[in-house]
């Protein structure tokens with residue numbers, strides 16, 4: 188009897204890809220596959236890929252080189268490229284990477300199990316063909332099944348999700364929309380993910396309810412411009428309404444959403460954020476740059492002043508929200524003055540966390556076609572370093588201000604340091620504390636913050652009633 192087929196799936200890129208990978212896994216498990224411990228142990232190797240920067244793609248190209256070698260030893264191995272690079276490079280993959288069996292774009296995952304099955308059924312025949320080919324040319328590479336599904340497959344969102352297959356028992360992602368309709372000049376995502384499609388509120392609530400019935404207490408909603416949710420479904424379908432609907436699920440305790448676009452942070456949303464206490468107290472609102480000239484060339488649709496005004500709107504209504512941002516340094520034509528404005532914006536807002544990226548031209552985007560990648564790499568690296576330094580100072584100051592406070596921490600698991608567990612606060616900060624009890628995972632525990640590290644906090648777990656009354660005498664809980 189043949190053994191249970193095993194898959195090895197690796198995800199690159201954003202949270203959407205992580206969620207897509209979970210959906211792919213759930214389909215494969217439902218079809219009788221099991222996860223392999225390593226690539227060598229797998230019958231099927233799937234790479235769920237990202238195109239957002241050249242570096243992300245380079246990692247996958249080199250993996251595919253290694254897999255080509257592997258396939259010479261094991262011609263029956265099935266290799267699949269999924270996600271954004273499948274969409275972006277389908278022709279190249281087909282023409283130049285014959286050892287790739289499957290090329291599946293991000294809107295065609297729904298029947299991935301059947302696609303994998305088809306590829307595997309050809310594997311046995313391929314071994315025979317390869318043995319013949321090697322007689323003639325010892326360096327022959329075995330061909331793939333050549334299955335390419337990109338634009339018109341079955342989307343992962345449209346299938347009934349098996350909520351039991353997920354990496355964390357108490358935390359889950361839920362996709363609320365696919366694609367992106369924004370015109371950002373540097374970005375490949377609208378090409379790889381296609382146009383915006385929102386899922387109806389009822390469908391999202393139903394999925395969230397099933398997750399919560401299965402033990403989830405924290406849900407993170409995903410969309411490339413999540414706060415533009417619903418605009419394709421009619422005027423009254425908005426993120427604010429969706430948040431209110433999800434808030435009604437009794438066992439749900441935390442509700443987050445990423446990523447927001449500054450243009451859609453309006454009064455209605457701000458009021459919802461202020462009024463809904465289950466919503467996590469952070470907003471990921473990428474600014475990208477502080478220079479109005481660069482923002483215009485990026486086609487972001489706002490200015491430094493308008494961005495700050497939106498933040499003020501939020502902070503007036505809900506001062507406890509922390510802000511997170513993404514930044515691109517070295518966009519075509521970015522001068523020292525432009526960069527100084529970026530630092531100024533960072534100083535003005537004081538974010539809790541930032542991701543900084545060096546501009547990477549993406550073929551086919553406006554910035555790559557019309558602009559010149561004229562900021563030298565060492566200048567990009569230097570601006571990157573400076574921005575991170577400013578951010579680290581703000582993070583450290585904000586973390587320091589929390590020393591002595593009690594935070595509610597959702598426990599995620601053992602931390603890298605032995606004898607400690609870690610989890611996240613409502614503002615998404617990582618907290619480590621002494622513990623040695625797997626039963627804590629998924630629980631909400633009060634932790635008194637004793638120390639601020641660069642990117643995280645260290646504290647002591649308190650008895651469970653302490654978070655409700657910070658002033659009361661607190662009992663420390665030893666590991």
Ligand code: SAH
Nearest residue numbers: 373374411446473513514515544545546547
């Ligand atoms: N939809 C989200 C995230 C998009 S990709 C948003 O609009 O915010 C995540 C981040 O990658 C972006 O916020 C941007 O900072 C960065 N990014 C996108 N394209 C890039 C490029 N060509 N070069 C460098 N960074 C890029």
Ligand code: SF4
Nearest residue numbers: 367369371374376411
């Ligand atoms: Fe890319 Fe802009 Fe869409 Fe974000 S909003 S995914 S940066 S095009």
Ligand code: F3S
Nearest residue numbers: 200201237238239271
């Ligand atoms: Fe990358 Fe595609 Fe996400 S390009 S960032 S995996 S949408």
